[in-house]
Amino acid sequence: MRGGVGSWSGEESSNRELLGIIEAATITKEDDSWKYGNGGVYTVSSHYLYLYAKFLPPTSLTTASIESIRQIWRSWAPSKVVVFSWQALLDRLPSKANLLYRGVIRGEAEA
Template sequence: MASFVFSWSGAEGEAWAWRRLWVWEEEMLEECRTLLFDVSLHVDVTDQWLWLPDPLEGYSVRGAYHVLTSKDLPLVDSTAEMIWHRQVPLKVSVFAWRLLRDRFPTKFNLVNRSVISSEAAVCVSGCGSIESAQHLMLFYSTFASLWPLVCDWIGFMGVDSNVLFDHFVQFVHSTGVSKARKSFLRLIWLPCAWVLWTECNNRLFNNTITPISRLLNKVKYLSLGWLKAKKATFMYGTDRWWSSPF
């Protein structure tokens, strides 16, 4: 069954033109809806580019050079670069980049940007708490229960942090400093976060709830699929990946 997507048409963009969207494109539509969810347009406000290091004077080559070479500015944390994994789809790494910097359209952020009222900030799960990225990933009991299941699946146990960025760092470094081990654990953490976020969107937009056991299976399928897609020599089959991925 096909769904629909829209695009602007007309000289002033005053009309909508619709075309059919096939089932395999529906995930892309959900991503688009998520990206536009916190966009608020105002007829009396003019769009403009803003150069954050110097909002008054704006962008200049000299200013950009200063930003890149100044020793007074902190260097990018190398830990944050771990979200960029060559075997993980780019859209998932971009999602993680926004998630760890709390730049995702959670209801808490939408309230802060005056997109929705404070009364509408309750978590999509209906638990009664404010919906923030940290709450969704670590504190909402159903979603939080995915992490212990994943740890049990890959065969290690640890004490999880209550801070999202620290949770990522601790998870990746939990089995030592081996480059291969850290790469593997990044490949597990990223689909976990991605599955939880897509489940949040499904509950919000499609009014569907997926059992936690099926969310775990999604993590297994995604991580195995990404490995097989980018690494032709990867020999694990489904049965072996399900039983002993580490």
């Protein structure tokens, strides 16, 4: 059953790749630190901000909108409420108008 159902060749390849990465890692006696914010202390928030700055395009949000977003993410509200609020503030709710605009659905005239 070489390469068929129940084949381990894909996993073996992944394991070899992972072992190569691990073997290439340098181990030191230095303390671990997070170099992307908060004085070397890792937080989910600092990681989010790092990824946001690195991979998302510049925004035209106002300072007030940015502060509102910060307040939303600091909220103790349930995560579903936080995400909904964030999407609403950025006009990213999957409303019919937004879905039409993005080409996710077609207008009734085109259907």
